[in-house]
Amino acid sequence: MFQIFKDYSREYPFLVIKRFLLAFQALVFPCQCLKCRAYIDIDRSISLSDCFCNQCLPWEPLLFKSPFCPRCGHLFEGTFALENGENHLCQACLTNSSSINQVRAAFQYQGIIREAIPLFKYQSKLCLARVFENNLFDAFEGFFADSSIDRILPIPLHKKKMKQRGFNQSFLLIRNFKKKYRSIYGQKPSWQIDTATLTRIKFTSPQTGFDIKQRKNNLKGAFRIAKKTKIAGQNLLLVDDVYTTGATCDEAARVLLKAGANRVDVLVLARA
Numbered sequence: 001m002f003q004i005f006k007d008y009s010r011e012y013p014f015l016v017i018k019r020f021l022l023a024f025q026a027l028v029f030p031c032q033c034l035k036c037r038a039y040i041d042i043d044r045s046i047s048l049s050d051c052f053c054n055q056c057l058p059w060e061p062l063l064f065k066s067p068f069c070p071r072c073g074h075l076f077e078g079t080f081a082l083e084n085g086e087n088h089l090c091q092a093c094l095t096n097s098s099s100i101n102q103v104r105a106a107f108q109y110q111g112i113i114r115e116a117i118p119l120f121k122y123q124s125k126l127c128l129a130r131v132f133e134n135n136l137f138d139a140f141e142g143f144f145a146d147s148s149i150d151r152i153l154p155i156p157l158h159k160k161k162m163k164q165r166g167f168n169q170s171f172l173l174i175r176n177f178k179k180k181y182r183s184i185y186g187q188k189p190s191w192q193i194d195t196a197t198l199t200r201i202k203f204t205s206p207q208t209g210f211d212i213k214q215r216k217n218n219l220k221g222a223f224r225i226a227k228k229t230k231i232a233g234q235n236l237l238l239v240d241d242v243y244t245t246g247a248t249c250d251e252a253a254r255v256l257l258k259a260g261a262n263r264v265d266v267l268v269l270a271r272a
């Protein structure tokens with residue numbers, strides 16, 4: 001009883017100050033919808049409703065869910081979806097090999113997600129990072145909790161692109177993963193975030209409009225592995241914002257396997 005009172009009295013002044021500051025912030029800097037600039041009331045639920053108005057976000061974004069290809073994460077729909085919704089290999093994975101063990105995502109690359117990711121990536125709407133990171137952590141927990149992952153590696157940017165953009169969007173998506181894990185489980189995770197092993201040494205032109213073969217050629221020699229890496233025999237998880245043809249992740253996975261990694265999985269914010 002006394003413990004509860006003690007905790008409450010300690011928290012209380014802090015909460016009052018926090019609420020006051022939030023109210024002040026809302027008054028001076030009212031939040032605007034990232035798409036139409038309409039003023040919005042935010043409930044700080046760390047969801048997309050904190051970033052978009054009701055008109056621009058009429059329904060929740062589509063989650064990445066079955067039926068999908070367990071290898072490349074291709075989403076089946078319409079006549080290609082099995083009636084019972086079971087996951088099954090897609091035609092491409094039945095005929096081609098890949099360096100990636102499995103691809104999973106938080107969302108389908110559709111609707112508001114398709115509009116929000118470029119706002120985050122190219123227009124530096126970094127308020128989206130916190131929301132996206134939450135969604136990605138849920139997907140990580142849902143799909144990889146039992147996968148004995150040793151390291152999580154964001155797909156790196158070339159230093160020239162990093163200078164232009166100012167941030168690596170893939171890193172922002174996992175920046176607080178450790179903190180989140182500790183707050184849920186009260187202990188350190190067994191995996192680590194690794195931004196040193198994989199570097200990008202080739203500045204590649206935008207891949208939009210390229211077919212899969214052109215994308216693969218464009219990415220040849222794009223990545224390098226740090227000399228003193230300890231990834232031999234380890235299970236790695238690559239993180240990127242969007243997975244379209246998978247050429248970038250596949251090339252990164254290829255060099256990681258060549259450097260001795262045991263397995264490379266991929267987690268992305270959205271699967272196209």
Ligand SMILES: [Zn+2]
Nearest residue numbers: 033036053056
């Ligand atoms: Zn709007």
Ligand SMILES: [Zn+2]
Nearest residue numbers: 069072090093
């Ligand atoms: Zn597939």
